[in-house]
Amino acid sequence: MAKPLKHIFICTQNRGPGHPQGSCNQNGCGEVLEEFMFEFQKRDLGEKFRLTMTGCIGPCGSGPSVLVYPEGVMYGKVTKDDVAAIVDEHLLGDVPVARLCVAPEIWG
Incomplete structure (x- = not known):
């Protein structure tokens, strides 16, 4: 297996309803x-990029959270409609999607 160009972590943390931190789930x-x-x-990206489900990766109030390395770019409040932009612009185009990046005081 070759080293991936980028590694994408998707928070799948699940906390019960009413938990003060909330959860990406x-x-x-x-x-x-x-x-x-x-x-x-669809795009046969598995050879170039790695996708990993993970537990809590940070700002629970900004979830669903997606973290892309090696750049260390944290995306927040990601929806399924945002995924194509992350793939096209960040993974394939090497330009983070600014409108989805969490605020620097949260992840900076």
Whole structure:
């Protein structure tokens, strides 16, 4: 297996309803994960990029959260409709999607 160009982590943390931190699962991370998997399969991206489900990766109030390395770019409030932009602009185009980046005081 070759080293991936980028590694995408998708928070799938699940906390119970009413938990003070909330969770990405309560905010639709499942749809985001499915859309990434669909795009990876459709575009045959598995050889260049790695996709990993993870537990909590940070700002729970900004979820669903997606983290892209090696750049360390954190995206927040990602929806399934945002996935194509992340793939096209960031993964393939090497330009982070500014409108989805969390604020520097949260991840900076």
